[in-house]
Amino acid sequence: EDPARLAAFEARVAADEFIEPKDWMPDAYRKTLVRQMSQHAHSEIVGMLPEGNWITRAPNLRRKAILLAKVQDEAGHGLYLYSAAETLGTSRDEMTEALLSGKAKYSTIFNYPTLTWADIGAIGWLVDGAAIMNQVPLQRTSYGPYARAMVRICKEESFHQRQGYEITMHLAAGTPEQKRMAQDALNRWWWPSLMMFGPPDEKSPNTEQSMRWRIKRDTNDELRQKFVDITVPQAEAIGLKVPDDKLKWNEERGAYDFGEVDWEEFYAVVRGEGPVAKERMQARQKAWDDGAWVRDAARVHAEKRAAAKQA
Ligand code: 3HC
DSSP states (O other), rough: OOOHHHHHHHHHHHTTBOOOOTSSSOOOHHHHHHHHHHHHHHHHHHTHHHHTTTTGGSHHHHHHHHHHHHHHHHHHHHHHHHHHHHTTTHHHHHHHHHHHSSSSSSOOGGOOOOOOOHHHHHHHIIIIHHOOOOOGGGGGOOOHHHHHHHHHHHHHHHHHHHHHHHHHHHHTTHHHHHHHHHHHOOOHHHHHHHHTTTTOGOOOOHHHHHHHHSSSSSSSHHHHHHHHHHHHHHHHHHHHSOOOOOOOOEEEEEEEEOOOOOOOHHIIIIIITTTHHHHHHHHHHHHHHHHHHHHHHHHHHHHHHHHHHOO
């Protein structure tokens, strides 16, 4: 990179200016943004699958309508993020090919099965809760289109988190069997939710550069800590117990001390060994194949319109 241009770029980022699609940017900045934004978009789209599984099984019409709205929101989040990533010169087809070939990642959290209705509560409460923790700072990420997409997404995320917490609160205050379901879902979703924030800072190859170029405003561990500090009181408020016997309020730090994430499990799921990872990719591959006729029709229609315009 041309040192003078790099210095000017870094001065702009340090002054909290937004970098826009037509601005000069280091190749590494473009590359890491396509990486993060496309994987963020993949996570939104794959994330529709675990919840989609319960739309026809929701316990009543109100819950069904809310879950339907949430899953549709996630599709929209995926589209905003794919569109924002395209401003960096990649294409929808390239990003989809990277996902389907296994080259690109999506969040490990979506490789866990949704076994009972209480999982839908735990996903909204914990998974969308963690997503809010991680996405609120991204509203000030240095890349303009990404930051603006986040503003819109964060507004909808809070509805997702609230409806999930309400489901869980309702079950926890219900019959002993319902409370057991809510506790079982918390037990299965707690640690995978902590993994959403990424590996520990000292094991995070991207954090140093992402912090310098203000793509990230907080580190993985900082956000994970904030999530624990906010969520533990929410569990206690509805009589549920977080499945971590090392969890303890540390007056001095003004934060919770908590146990160690199972990083073996994390890296195994990142490698694609999650409980339902195969099913997730099969579902995405099928959706892509089933959609081929729509893409072909749209292309032929566009070609006909272009030819008509020429004539
Ligand atoms: N699942 C899968 N891969 C993960 C991961 C996870 N939970 N956490 C980290 N990784 C990957 C990273 O992508 C990186 O691999 P790569 O270089 O091949 O991309 C590697 O592990 C090392 O991690 P780093 O900490 O170095 O990577 P980042 O600096 O990119 O930090 C991140 C990871 C915090 C997830 C960051 O990419 C980020 O903030 N992404 C945007 C938010 C996002 O993608 N959230 C995922 C969930 S979306 C969601 O929950 C939607 C909601 O509506 C439900």
